[in-house]
Amino acid sequence: MTDTKEQNTAEPTAPHCPTDSAHLCMPDDARKRARHRLSIARGHLESIVKMLEKEDAYCVDVLRQIKAVQGALSGAADVVLRGHLEAHVATAADRGDTVEIVEELMEALRYRS
Template sequence: MNAVQEHPLHLDPKARKDARNRLLSAKGHLEGILKMLEGEPYCVDVLKQISAVQGALDKVGQIVLKSHLEHHVASAAQRGDTARMVDELMEVLKYR
């Protein structure tokens, strides 16, 4: 059996592109923080950059969640997997 679970539902291409772009931006911020830490940065400057990364990650989460709700949860009853969709969301949302 594959370690990666096969799933017929996939992330919407537009959401995937938006999420990827935001993650690349967050990656740039993280690289900036690492570079700052090589020197003697002011603590508040580091905290501001960390907040920017957290904001970018939160936005990616919103993009993916919205896409999931629109494309998968909204049609769960038609597919007959409402309970599974609810269980998946409850599992994910406990970490937010």
């Protein structure tokens, strides 16, 4: 049996990640919302592919649908970023991994368009 002092000095458990306490996971709400937005993007993308199978596909209509896919993808990225900021960046000081989280966030932001 461990004493109370040992238990209190243990590594803080990562939020939202029941299987691995050393790993930070995406918050459930953000994951579900991002998945929904990506499903929308997939639907739009499938409609574009079907449009292009027809000989009478109109360029501007295809471009509009492509823009809709880009918007859905951007919305999904915003959801994921907000979840990361709220669940992990805002709590980094409590966990003691501020430097690592800032470096990780800077790396992730390189992929934003």
